[in-house]
Amino acid sequence: MTIQFNDETFRDDYSFRNSEWAIKRFPFPFHEDSYMYSVNMEQHRGGPAGSVYEKRFDVDEHYLAEMKDRALVLDQDPLRCQSLPHMTLAGWDLLELIMECKSEDYPDLFELHRNGNTWRWVNKPMGIDDTFTFLDETTLPYGPMEYITRQAQGDFAVLDQRDDMLWMDAGMITTQADWSLDFDIGMNFFEWHAPVPLAHEKGIFIRALKFLLNIQQGAPARRLNWTMTVNPLLDTSPENYHKWGIQKTELSPENIGHKQHLRVELQTFYRLPRSNALVFPIRCYLCNFQDMMTMPKWGRRLHRVIRDLPDELATYKGFIDNKPMMLDYLSQFDDGQPTSPGIWPDQETEPPLQK
Amino acid sequence: MAKFEFPPSILSRPVWGRLEARSGKSHLMIADAEGAEAILDIATPELMENTHIIYIPKGANHADKLRALAPAQFYEGPSYDASVQRIRRVLSGAHMGLQVYLTGTESLMGQAMRETSTAGIPHSAVQTEHRGSVARRMQCVHCKGITEDVELDPFVCSHCGLNLFVRDHYSRRHAAYQGVCVDAEDHGNIPEPKGIYE
Numbered sequence: 001m002t003i004q005f006n007d008e009t010f011r012d013d014y015s016f017r018n019s020e021w022a023i024k025r026f027p028f029p030f031h032e033d034s035y036m037y038s039v040n041m042e043q044h045r046g047g048p049a050g051s052v053y054e055k056r057f058d059v060d061e062h063y064l065a066e067m068k069d070r071a072l073v074l075d076q077d078p079l080r081c082q083s084l085p086h087m088t089l090a091g092w093d094l095l096e097l098i099m100e101c102k103s104e105d106y107p108d109l110f111e112l113h114r115n116g117n118t119w120r121w122v123n124k125p126m127g128i129d130d131t132f133t134f135l136d137e138t139t140l141p142y143g144p145m146e147y148i149t150r151q152a153q154g155d156f157a158v159l160d161q162r163d164d165m166l167w168m169d170a171g172m173i174t175t176q177a178d179w180s181l182d183f184d185i186g187m188n189f190f191e192w193h194a195p196v197p198l199a200h201e202k203g204i205f206i207r208a209l210k211f212l213l214n215i216q217q218g219a220p221a222r223r224l225n226w227t228m229t230v231n232p233l234l235d236t237s238p239e240n241y242h243k244w245g246i247q248k249t250e251l252s253p254e255n256i257g258h259k260q261h262l263r264v265e266l267q268t269f270y271r272l273p274r275s276n277a278l279v280f281p282i283r284c285y286l287c288n289f290q291d292m293m294t295m296p297k298w299g300r301r302l303h304r305v306i307r308d309l310p311d312e313l314a315t316y317k318g319f320i321d322n323k324p325m326m327l328d329y330l331s332q333f334d335d336g337q338p339t340s341p342g343i344w345p346d347q348e349t350e351p352p353l354q355k
Numbered sequence: 356m357a358k359f360e361f362p363p364s365i366l367s368r369p370v371w372g373r374l375e376a377r378s379g380k381s382h383l384m385i386a387d388a389e390g391a392e393a394i395l396d397i398a399t400p401e402l403m404e405n406t407h408i409i410y411i412p413k414g415a416n417h418a419d420k421l422r423a424l425a426p427a428q429f430y431e432g433p434s435y436d437a438s439v440q441r442i443r444r445v446l447s448g449a450h451m452g453l454q455v456y457l458t459g460t461e462s463l464m465g466q467a468m469r470e471t472s473t474a475g476i477p478h479s480a481v482q483t484e485h486r487g488s489v490a491r492r493m494q495c496v497h498c499k500g501i502t503e504d505v506e507l508d509p510f511v512c513s514h515c516g517l518n519l520f521v522r523d524h525y526s527r528r529h530a531a532y533q534g535v536c537v538d539a540e541d542h543g544n545i546p547e548p549k550g551i552y553e
């Protein structure tokens with residue numbers, strides 16, 4: 001299908017909206033009626049047609065608006081994009097990966113023409129048509145990682161692999177769930193995960209790291225992560241927390257349906273060929289409660305998950321104060337009916353709300 | 356002075372050790388304030404024959420005691436910032452097998468450790484021991500400014516003036532803990548400051 005790109009904002013007047021198409025394909029992150037951290041990783045080998053799993057780098061109706069938002073963030077704070085000096089080759093690897101995937105998966109939107117090291121890249125939605133020399137930084141307006149990630153939705157952490165460890169040595173991080181690239185750059189896998197509660201004790205990070213170190217080129221993996229965001233604000237950075245934190249207190253029983261968003265990250269993992277680095281794209285999808293409630297299964301399940309979530313997780317994710325108000329709202333959509341296994345909405349088979 | 360036992364913490368926070376005299380052809384000891392006492396505890400005449408001490412008193416009065424150890428080289432610096440060029444120069448000229456001893460405040464150890472790793476000194480050749488103040492070197496996550504010697508939580512960022520709470524999350528690259536706005540969700544509601552470990 002051809003994608004109609006929305007003219008919308010993720011700040012100020014928050015004109016961001018999801019179409020019916022976007023709601024239906026929203027990556028609802030709960031495959032059962034409860035949630036706890038686990039090593040929830042699987043191969044990233046496509047998925048149902050139209051789903052966010054289908055393409056390697058999903059492009060949706062929010063593409064242009066998200067790229068505009070990223071450019072605004074970078075204008076105000078260039079430190080959101082950093083690359084330690086030894087990571088330039090990984091940046092070229094990433095540029096190649098994204099250009100190949102996008103031009104193969106969306107040939108009507110993106111084109112890559114290669115003639116030796118002379119490459120021509122056409123990004124039709126963004127109106128870009130650039131010719132450059134692969135591996136020659138002077139032929140691009142930005143470093144290779146910055147150049148391509150200004151044209152790709154989602155954040156990107158680029159991890160160097162050495163001494164059987166992953167090191168966060170580069171990244172483009174403008175839509176993060178409250179962590180700072182500038183602070184975490186140079187840390188290893190255990191250090192940057194240090195603030196996460198409960199998961200270390202469960203051995204999750206030790207097993208996850210082992211899995212990641214063994215990811216091979218051409219065999220990417222994926223997982224979903226989630227949190228809660230008031231207003232469709234992409235830039236929930238700690239850098240700007242003193243500005244956006246107050247918005248969490250502006251939730252009311254009247255506005256919660258459209259203001260409160262479930263924020264889902266589709267996280268993928270790709271081995272890069274020349275540098276042997278690992279790239280970790282973190283693609284953020286936002287859906288407000290009232291849109292999610294149009295899927296009866298999701299309404300039932302979200303209520304149960306939030307109701308039974310351990311307080312440590314609600315505190316870490318920053319919504320413990322608003323949890324009672326969320327439950328008041330969500331309980332209206334839980335009629336006690338059983339839910340089918342898996343994350344898909346199962347619109348045809350799940351019964352409508354019986355309340 | 357009794358040694359402070361840091362409570363168990365998250366994995367980004369460094370764990371400091373205890374100095375011991377090691378064998379080796381050359382030794383570099385960098386200390387501030389009460390860190391001098393850790394050096395005095397392990398010093399022997401043989402060790403001092405091949406030791407370069409860089410000491411930043413920060414108001415403590417141990418310099419004469421260190422000088423009296425008669426190390427091969429002794430430098431007393433007025434501040435860490437004033438001494439860092441010298442530290443870099445010494446590390447860049449270091450021979451294989453140099454043993455490094457860092458002791459005193461976390462700020463001193465963290466910053467000097469960053470210099471040793473930039474200079475390529477193997478981790479295994481660097482020892483640490485915390486002595487004296489438990490104050491922290493803090494990076495403001497908002498304006499990125501560093502505030503030294505933070506003893507209270509919350510505290511005021513010395514650059515942008517925001518009231519920040521003290522996190523345990525620690526960056527070796529910045530040699531600093533993270534400070535985050537404490538009243539972002541309730542403007543003006545600043546809790547009464549307490550000692551970080553109170």
Ligand code: HEM
Binds near residue numbers: 038039168209
């Ligand atoms: C190598 C790629 C990865 C990167 C760069 C990454 C990065 C991060 C960062 C920066 C945070 C926020 C920590 C904070 O509070 O400051 C985080 C949270 C977390 N990460 Fe990862 N991570 C990676 C892979 C994984 C994997 C494979 C797992 C598998 C279990 C995982 C599980 C988690 C969990 C459970 C959280 C807490 C999230 C929440 O409750 O919202 N991470 N990660």
